[in-house]
Amino acid sequence: MTIEMQRPKEVSQEMTEVRVVDSDIHPSPKRGELTPFLPAKFRSLFENRSTGAGSPVYYDAPDFAHSFAMRTDSFPSDGNFAGSDPDLMFRQVIMEAGCDLLILGPLNGGGQTEEEHHAVAQATNAWQDACWLDSEHNWHQRFRGSIVAAMEHPEAAAREIEHWAGHPMMSQVLIGAELRPAWGDPRYDPVWEAATRNGLPVACHLGRGQHNELPMSPVGFMTYNHDLMVSYSMLAANQVMSLVFDGVFDRFPDLQIVFIEHAFNWLLPLMWRMDAIHAKRGPENGLKRKPSDYVKDHIWCTTQPLDMPEDKLEFTRSLEWMEADKILLFSSDYPHWTFDDPQWVAKHLPAHMREKIMYQNALQVFKNLPETVPALPGQKRAL
Amino acid sequence: MATVDEIAPGEHKVVPIGRWGVGVYNVDGRFYAIANYCPHEGGPLCSGRTHGVTVVDPEVPGGAAESRAGEFIYCPWHQWGFELATGTTAVKPEWSIRTYPVRVQGSDVIVTA
Amino acid sequence: MDPEGRPVIDASVHVFFASDRDLRGYLNEPFKSRGYPDVDVAWFAPPDGVRYAPGTQTDVVIEQQAFGQPVQRVPGHPGSDPELVGRQLFEERGVDVAVLHPMSNAGILPDWHLGTAIFAGYNRMLVERWLDSGTYADRFRGTIRVNPNDIDGAVREINRYKDHPRVVQIGLPMQTQHPYGRPYFRPLWRAAVEAGLPVAVHIEMGVGITHPPTPSGITRTFSHLAAYQPMTFVWHLLNMIAEGVFEEFPELKIVWADGAADMLTPFIWRMDSFGRPHLEQTPWAPKIPSAYLADHVYFVHGALDGPGADAEFADDWLRMTGKEDSSMFGSSYPDWQMHSPDDLPRAWTPEQREKVLWRTAARLYGIDIPVPASA
Numbered sequence: 001m002t003i004e005m006q007r008p009k010e011v012s013q014e015m016t017e018v019r020v021v022d023s024d025i026h027p028s029p030k031r032g033e034l035t036p037f038l039p040a041k042f043r044s045l046f047e048n049r050s051t052g053a054g055s056p057v058y059y060d061a062p063d064f065a066h067s068f069a070m071r072t073d074s075f076p077s078d079g080n081f082a083g084s085d086p087d088l089m090f091r092q093v094i095m096e097a098g099c100d101l102l103i104l105g106p107l108n109g110g111g112q113t114e115e116e117h118h119a120v121a122q123a124t125n126a127w128q129d130a131c132w133l134d135s136e137h138n139w140h141q142r143f144r145g146s147i148v149a150a151m152e153h154p155e156a157a158a159r160e161i162e163h164w165a166g167h168p169m170m171s172q173v174l175i176g177a178e179l180r181p182a183w184g185d186p187r188y189d190p191v192w193e194a195a196t197r198n199g200l201p202v203a204c205h206l207g208r209g210q211h212n213e214l215p216m217s218p219v220g221f222m223t224y225n226h227d228l229m230v231s232y233s234m235l236a237a238n239q240v241m242s243l244v245f246d247g248v249f250d251r252f253p254d255l256q257i258v259f260i261e262h263a264f265n266w267l268l269p270l271m272w273r274m275d276a277i278h279a280k281r282g283p284e285n286g287l288k289r290k291p292s293d294y295v296k297d298h299i300w301c302t303t304q305p306l307d308m309p310e311d312k313l314e315f316t317r318s319l320e321w322m323e324a325d326k327i328l329l330f331s332s333d334y335p336h337w338t339f340d341d342p343q344w345v346a347k348h349l350p351a352h353m354r355e356k357i358m359y360q361n362a363l364q365v366f367k368n369l370p371e372t373v374p375a376l377p378g379q380k381r382a383l
Numbered sequence: 384m385a386t387v388d389e390i391a392p393g394e395h396k397v398v399p400i401g402r403w404g405v406g407v408y409n410v411d412g413r414f415y416a417i418a419n420y421c422p423h424e425g426g427p428l429c430s431g432r433t434h435g436v437t438v439v440d441p442e443v444p445g446g447a448a449e450s451r452a453g454e455f456i457y458c459p460w461h462q463w464g465f466e467l468a469t470g471t472t473a474v475k476p477e478w479s480i481r482t483y484p485v486r487v488q489g490s491d492v493i494v495t496a
Numbered sequence: 497m498d499p500e501g502r503p504v505i506d507a508s509v510h511v512f513f514a515s516d517r518d519l520r521g522y523l524n525e526p527f528k529s530r531g532y533p534d535v536d537v538a539w540f541a542p543p544d545g546v547r548y549a550p551g552t553q554t555d556v557v558i559e560q561q562a563f564g565q566p567v568q569r570v571p572g573h574p575g576s577d578p579e580l581v582g583r584q585l586f587e588e589r590g591v592d593v594a595v596l597h598p599m600s601n602a603g604i605l606p607d608w609h610l611g612t613a614i615f616a617g618y619n620r621m622l623v624e625r626w627l628d629s630g631t632y633a634d635r636f637r638g639t640i641r642v643n644p645n646d647i648d649g650a651v652r653e654i655n656r657y658k659d660h661p662r663v664v665q666i667g668l669p670m671q672t673q674h675p676y677g678r679p680y681f682r683p684l685w686r687a688a689v690e691a692g693l694p695v696a697v698h699i700e701m702g703v704g705i706t707h708p709p710t711p712s713g714i715t716r717t718f719s720h721l722a723a724y725q726p727m728t729f730v731w732h733l734l735n736m737i738a739e740g741v742f743e744e745f746p747e748l749k750i751v752w753a754d755g756a757a758d759m760l761t762p763f764i765w766r767m768d769s770f771g772r773p774h775l776e777q778t779p780w781a782p783k784i785p786s787a788y789l790a791d792h793v794y795f796v797h798g799a800l801d802g803p804g805a806d807a808e809f810a811d812d813w814l815r816m817t818g819k820e821d822s823s824m825f826g827s828s829y830p831d832w833q834m835h836s837p838d839d840l841p842r843a844w845t846p847e848q849r850e851k852v853l854w855r856t857a858a859r860l861y862g863i864d865i866p867v868p869a870s871a
C-alpha cells in the first residue's frame with residue numbers, strides 16, 4: 001500500500017479521535033543538518049573528530065552491513081539515514097501503520113564531557129523545533145518532541161528543560177540510560193525538579209554513559225548483540241530499584257518516569273522482589289509506601305519490544321498480574337529494526353487493557369496531547 | 384507472470400497476485416515464489432535480502448561459515464529468515480510463509496496461486 | 497520432614513570457619529601469614545547489624561588475638577559447628593538432608609594463588625569436619641569450592657574430590673571478570689561434567705576484584721543490593737546459552753544458588769523472541785534459547801523468591817518456564833534471610849511442593865531419601 005502525498009499539505013477541517021499514541025519513534029538529522037544548531041565552540045571540534053571516522057558499532061544487529069539495525073524499507077531515497085525524512089516517517093508510521101500521534105525521541109549521541117553532552121542536547125532541541133515541529137514539517141500536527149536533557153550536567157539540563165517547557169509541541173524530557181550513578185542519587189534532583197514543576201514526564205532511552213564505552217554488566221561484557229540487548233533490561237530494573245529505594249518518588253511525588261525500549265515483563269517479578277525485601281527489612285530510607293505502589297503510580301514502560309512466550313496465555317496472565325494497564329504505553333520504535341506494528345501489538349493485548357495501553361495512558365502521561373487531531377483522508381486506523 | 388530473462392539468477396520480481404503481491408525468485412536457475420507478506424508482524428517480506436544460513440565450521444577463522452547462499456529470504460523488518468523453496472525455517476518449522484508452485488514453460492515463468 | 501510429612505532437602509546451607517584463626521590453621525605458609533579480608537566486612541552490611549539468624553552462633557571458641565593482645569573467648573561464626581548446625585537443621589527445622597556450601601571471599605581475591613590456597617583449606621575443612629566425621633555426617637552433602645581465576649588449579653581441585661561419596665557439587669562465585677559463557681571457562685565445565693557434578697554459582701562474600709554490582713555502579717541502600725545482586729545470574733545464563741556452552745556440554749548442570757528464578761521467565765521470553773533473528777550469529781547454539789533450560793538450569797528457591805506466600809496464582813507462575821522442575825528449596829541457613837518450608841506459597845500444588853522440597857534435589861544430587869508411605 002502506497003499513499004501519495006502531495007505538497008503543499010492542507011489540514012483537514014474534520015477532526016478525528018486519537019486512538020494510537022506512539023511513544024518511541026526516532027527522527028535523525030540529514031547529513032550536516034544538526035551542525036548549525038550546535039554552540040559555535042563545538043562545531044569545528046565535532047566536525048574534526050568525525051573527519052575520517054567510520055562506524056562505531058560494536059554490538060551488531062542481524063545483517064548489520066546491509067540493515068544498519070534499521071527497518072530496511074525506511075531509508076529515504078535521497079541517501080540520508082533512516083528516520084531523517086519527515087514525509088517518509090509520516091507516510092510509513094501515520095498513514096500506513098496507523099499511529100495518530102508520535103512522540104519523537106531523537107538519539108543524536110552525546111559527548112566526551114558534560115559540556116559536550118549538554119551542547120548536543122541544546123542543538124537537538126533547537127533542531128527538532130526547526131526541522132520537525134515547525135508548521136511546515138508538522139503541518140499535520142501529529143509530531144511531538146522531546147526536550148533532550150544531559151543528565152551528565154544536571155544543572156544545565158534543568159535550565160534546558162525550563163527553556164523549552166511550555167513549547168506546545170514538546171511533550172516530555174528525554175534522558176539516556178547508562179549514566180552512573182543510578183537515578184536515585186540526589187545529584188539528579190534538579191532535573192526531576194524542573195520536569196515536575198513543568199508537568200513533564202521524564203523518559204529514559206537506551207544511551208551510552210561515560211563510565212564504560214559500552215554497557216557493562218556486573219560480570220563483564222556480553223559477547224553478542226543477542227545477550228547484550230536481552231540483558232539491557234537489567235539496567236532498567238536497577239534504575240527502578242534505585243528510584244524506589246532511594247526515595248525519589250517521596251522527594252518528587254509528581255514525577256512520572258517512562259522507560260523506553262527496556263522491555264517490561266521483568267517488572268512483574270521485580271515488584272514482588274522489591275516488596276519481599278521491603279517486608280523483610282522495613283523502610284531503609286524511610287519509604288512511605290510499598291515498592292510496587294510506587295511502580296504503579298510513577299513508572300511507565302513502552303511496549304516495544306513486545307516479548308512473548310509461545311503460550312500466549314502465559315503472556316496475557318502476566319499482564320493481568322502486573323496490572324499492565326497501569327504501566328504500559330504503546331510504542332513502535334520506528335525506524336529501528338525492532339519496529340512493532342500497532343495493529344499487531346493491539347491484537348496481543350487483553351481487550352479491556354487495549355485502549356488504555358494504545359492511547360489513553362499516553363493522553364494522561366503527556367499533558368499536552370490533544371484528544372482529537374485533524375483527520376487525514378486515507379489514513380489506516382490501527383484501533 | 385514473468386519471462387525467464389526478466390529475473391536473472393539472484394534477482395527477484397514482485398508480481399501482482401493477491402493482496403500483497405508475490406515475489407518470484409531465481410536462485411541459480413531454480414524459480415521459487417513466495418507471498419510478499421511476513422507472518423510475523425506483516426512486513427513486506429520481498430523487500431528483504433536473500434542470503435544463506437550460518438553454520439559452524441571449525442576449520443575457518445571465527446568458526447562460522449555461510450551455507451546455501453541465496454536460498455533464504457530475510458524480512459526487512461525483524462530479519463526472520465525463511466527458506467525460499469519450502470517457506471519454513473530450521474529454528475521453528477511451524478512459523479512458515481506461504482509459497483506457490485512455479486514452473487518454467489519455454490521462456491515463461493508461471494506461478495500457480 | 498515438613499509438617500505434612502514430606503521429606504525436605506535443604507539445598508542451600510552455608511558453612512564457615514569458626515574464625516580467621518581457625519581458617520589460618522588450614523593454610524600453609526606463605527599463605528598462612530598473608531593478609532586477606534574476613535568473610536564478613538562492614539561494606540554494605542545489613543544496617544541493623546544483624547547478619548545472621550538469631551541462635552545460629554556457636555558457643556565460644558578460644559581466640560589468640562594479634563599484636564600481643566591477651567587470649568580471648570569469642571563466639572564462633574554461625575554455620576561453623578557441625579554438631580550445632582546438624583541439631584538445628586535435622587532435629588529442629590525438619591530437614592532430612594542438607595547440601596552445604598562453604599562461604600568465602602577467595603574467589604574474588606586479586607591474588608589467584610592465595611585464592612586457590614584458601615579454597616583448598618575450605619575444602620579440606622568441609623570434608624574432614626562435615627562429611628567424614630561427626631554425628632550428622634551421613635546427612636550432609638558438600639560443595640567443593642574452586643577458583644575461576646585459576647582454571648588449572650580449579651580443575652585439579654575438582655579432580656581431587658570428585659570421587660568422595662558425599663561431594664555432590666562444585667561451587668563458583670557469581671561475581672566474575674567475564675560472563676561464564678566465555679571460552680576461557682570451558683575446562684571448568686569439562687571437569688565438572690567428567691566428574692558428574694553439577695556446578696552451583698553463589699554470591700561470594702564481601703567485595704573484591706568484582707565489577708560494581710549493578711550496571712549503574714554501587715547501590716545506596718542495603719535493601720537494593722540484597723534484592724538486586726541475586727539477579728546477576730541473568731547475564732551469566734544468557735551468555736552461556738548464546739555461547740553454546742550447553743550445546744558443547746550436554747551433561748552440564750548449573751545451579752543458581754542465590755535464587756531469583758522468577759527473573760528467568762521474562763528474560764527467557766525475551767531471549768526467545770529476540771533469538772529468531774539473532775541465531776544466525778551463533779550457529780554454535782542453534783536451538784531456541786528456552787530449549788537449553790531443561791536439565792541444565794536449576795535454582796535455589798530463597799526467601800525473596802516467588803509472588804509471595806499468599807498469591808493465588810503462585811502455582812501457575814511456578815509452572816511457567818519450567819520453574820516447578822528447576823527450583824529447589826534452600827534455607828540459606830544461617831543467613832539473616834533464612835526461611836523455611838512454611839514460607840513457601842500456599843497455592844502450590846502438592847506435586848509442586850514435593851518437587852521443590854526434595855524431589856528435584858534428590859534427582860540432581862543423587863540423594864537417596866526414604867519416601868514415607870503417605871507422600
Ligand code: FES
Nearest residue numbers: 421423424426458
Ligand atoms: S515482520 Fe517480518 S520478521 Fe517481523
